[in-house]
Amino acid sequence: MLVDCAGTERKKTDQECIRLLTMQQRVPSHAFRASSLTKLLADAFTKGARAKLAVVCTASPCATDTEHTISTLRMGMGLGGKGSEQEGAHGPKMLTLLFVWITLDVPMLGLVVTWPVALPIAGAAEPYSQPIADDGESDEDLGPTLVEFAVTGELPSAETRPAAFQPPFERRHRNYKCYLDFAMTNFGLSVQPEPGAVLSRLTRDGAPVASRLDLKSIHLAAGQETVFSMRLSGGDTNVTSSYTLVVARRSGSSTALRTLQSTSAKLDEPFHPGELKGLFHAVQSRYEDILDVACTKADGDQSVSCAVESGETMGDMAPTFGEMAFHPKTYVPSVEKLTPPVEEEHFNPHSGWMVRCKVPIDTWRRVTLKFDIISADKTANRQVRVVVTRDGCPHDQFYYDARCMSYCPMFYYEQKFNWRCGRxxxxxxxxxxxxxxxxxxxxxxxxxxxxxxxxxxxxxxIHPFKVYYDCAKLLAGSCAALISLYVLGCAAWLTHQACSERPRGKAGSIAYSEEEREPLTSRP
Known part of the structure; x- marks a missing residue:
C-alpha cells in the first residue's frame, strides 16, 4: 500500500502511531482513531514482524523551501533514529528513506535531467519529540514503578541544576530522554523504586553498573549521549517493568529555540520547536497595553536578549516622516515612551531557561520585537523578529481603560493620530x-x-519634617487645652468648697452667733 502524506510532517496525529513504534511502545487502540490515515493503516501497525513499513521523505534543494526541508528531515530522523527491529518489538520493521532530487543542466545539449536519489536516514531521534500518548492502562497494570527518577547536571561553578525529561516523568511513561546544557560536563543520576520493588538490573550502554556510587558523577563529552536501561521487579510477584533513559549533552552550537509564545498576542503561524525561521507575525489583543513574549532556550548556556527594533503607526491618521522628525513628542505614543520595557529570565524545572520580554504597544501600532540569540559556545548567532500589530477604536473615539470614549479624563490628552487617551x-x-x-x-x-x-x-x-512638626503642634495644643480645663475645674471646685463652709438661715441668709451679734462698744 502506497500512501502520500505530503504536508503531514507537522501534524501530530498522523505520526503518533509511528512514534510509539520507534519507542518500542504498544500502540493503543484509541490512537488509530486519531485520524483517517491511521485508521487505514491500523492493520499494518498491528501485524508485528509480518508487516514492513517504509517512510519516504522528499526534500527540495531550493532555498525558498528551507523551512519545509528542515521540518521533513527532522521528522525523518525522529522516525528512523530508533528502529523496531530489536527483539520484542510490537510493530513492523521500518526503514526511513530520504529522496533528494538532483537536477543536471547541460546548456550545450539543451538537456535538463532530473532524477531522485534515495538515502537511508539513520541517527539520533528527534530532539524535540512529542510526549508519548497515554495507552489507557491503569496504575495496577503498570507493574513496579519508580518514585524518583532525576538527572542533575554539574556546572563548572560547582552548581547543580536539574535536567528536564522529555516527556516529563510520570508513572505511565517508560522511555525518556533528557538533554544536558553545553556547560554541564558531568551529571548525576538518581533512581529510587517504589516501596516493595527492587532494581534488579541497571546498565549503561549495555555494560552493567556495579554500584550506585558510579551514578553520582558521570562525565559526558559535548555532542555525545549515553543510554541507561533499568529493570524493576516486584517483591512478591514475577511482574517486571523496564525503563530506558537517554542522556545527551548538547554540542553548544545551536541557535534554535524550544518554544516561542505570547500570552497577550496570537501568532499567525504556530512555532515548531527547533525551527530556524527568523520572522513571525502576531496580532496583539486590543485590551492589552503590554506585549508579553516568552521563549525557552534550547541550551541553558545560550545568550538570548530582546529589544524593540522599530515601531510605526498604522491607519489614515498615521504621521508622515517629516512630522515625526520635527514633532517627535507629539507623534510618539505616551504609553510606549513612559512605560519602560522589562526583560526577565528564570528557570522552569519542566522546560528549562525561559526569557520573557514585556514591552509596551499602543493602539493602531506595529512593533517589531527582536531576539538576539548567541550559541552556548559563542561560535554562532542569529536573530528572530516578531512583528506584532494592534488595532484600536474607530474615528472620533479614544481608547481609555479598555473602552472607546468620546473624551479623555483628567491627566490624559487626546492622541488623535492613533485615537488613544495619552497619559x-x-x-x-x-x-x-x-x-x-x-x-x-x-x-x-x-x-x-x-x-x-x-x-x-x-x-x-515643602519641609522634610513637616509631618512630624504638624503632629507635635497638634499634640501640644491638645495638651494645653486639657491643662487649661483642668485648672479651671480646680478653681471652680475650690470656690464652691469655700462658700459652702458657713451655715445659712431659713431665708438663706448667714446665721451669726450671739457673740457676733453683740456690738463692739458694749464689750468690756
Whole structure:
C-alpha cells in the first residue's frame, strides 16, 4: 500500500502511531482513531514482524523551501533514529528513506535531467519529540514503578541544576530522554523504586553498573549521549517493568529555540520547536497595553536578549516622516515612551531557561520585537523578529481603560493620530502631549509642583519634617487645652468648697452667733 502524506510532517496525529513504534511502545487502540490515515493503516501497525513499513521523505534543494526541508528531515530522523527491529518489538520493521532530487543542466545539449536519489536516514531521534500518548492502562497494570527518577547536571561553578525529561516523568511513561546544557560536563543520576520493588538490573550502554556510587558523577563529552536501561521487579510477584533513559549533552552550537509564545498576542503561524525561521507575525489583543513574549532556550548556556527594533503607526491618521522628525513628542505614543520595557529570565524545572520580554504597544501600532540569540559556545548567532500589530477604536473615539470614549479624563490628552487617551507625564494635570505639560498638579501640604522649561513638572518637598512638626503642634495644643480645663475645674471646685463652709438661715441668709451679734462698744 502506497500512501502520500505530503504536508503531514507537522501534524501530530498522523505520526503518533509511528512514534510509539520507534519507542518500542504498544500502540493503543484509541490512537488509530486519531485520524483517517491511521485508521487505514491500523492493520499494518498491528501485524508485528509480518508487516514492513517504509517512510519516504522528499526534500527540495531550493532555498525558498528551507523551512519545509528542515521540518521533513527532522521528522525523518525522529522516525528512523530508533528502529523496531530489536527483539520484542510490537510493530513492523521500518526503514526511513530520504529522496533528494538532483537536477543536471547541460546548456550545450539543451538537456535538463532530473532524477531522485534515495538515502537511508539513520541517527539520533528527534530532539524535540512529542510526549508519548497515554495507552489507557491503569496504575495496577503498570507493574513496579519508580518514585524518583532525576538527572542533575554539574556546572563548572560547582552548581547543580536539574535536567528536564522529555516527556516529563510520570508513572505511565517508560522511555525518556533528557538533554544536558553545553556547560554541564558531568551529571548525576538518581533512581529510587517504589516501596516493595527492587532494581534488579541497571546498565549503561549495555555494560552493567556495579554500584550506585558510579551514578553520582558521570562525565559526558559535548555532542555525545549515553543510554541507561533499568529493570524493576516486584517483591512478591514475577511482574517486571523496564525503563530506558537517554542522556545527551548538547554540542553548544545551536541557535534554535524550544518554544516561542505570547500570552497577550496570537501568532499567525504556530512555532515548531527547533525551527530556524527568523520572522513571525502576531496580532496583539486590543485590551492589552503590554506585549508579553516568552521563549525557552534550547541550551541553558545560550545568550538570548530582546529589544524593540522599530515601531510605526498604522491607519489614515498615521504621521508622515517629516512630522515625526520635527514633532517627535507629539507623534510618539505616551504609553510606549513612559512605560519602560522589562526583560526577565528564570528557570522552569519542566522546560528549562525561559526569557520573557514585556514591552509596551499602543493602539493602531506595529512593533517589531527582536531576539538576539548567541550559541552556548559563542561560535554562532542569529536573530528572530516578531512583528506584532494592534488595532484600536474607530474615528472620533479614544481608547481609555479598555473602552472607546468620546473624551479623555483628567491627566490624559487626546492622541488623535492613533485615537488613544495619552497619559500625561508625571505630576502633570493638563498637557498637549506626553512631553508638553501646561499645568502641574495642585500643591499639597507636603509637596509643591513647579513647571519646568522642558515641559515637565518637578515635585519639591515643602519641609522634610513637616509631618512630624504638624503632629507635635497638634499634640501640644491638645495638651494645653486639657491643662487649661483642668485648672479651671480646680478653681471652680475650690470656690464652691469655700462658700459652702458657713451655715445659712431659713431665708438663706448667714446665721451669726450671739457673740457676733453683740456690738463692739458694749464689750468690756
Amino acid at each position: 500625561c507625564n508625571e505630576n502633570c494635570e493638563f498637557c498637549k502631549n506626553w512631553g508638553g505639560c501646561e499645568d502641574c498638579r495642585r500643591d499639597t501640604t507636603l509637596q509643591r509642583y513647579e513647571l519646568r522649561d522642558d515641559g515637565t513638572c518637578e515635585a519639591f518637598r
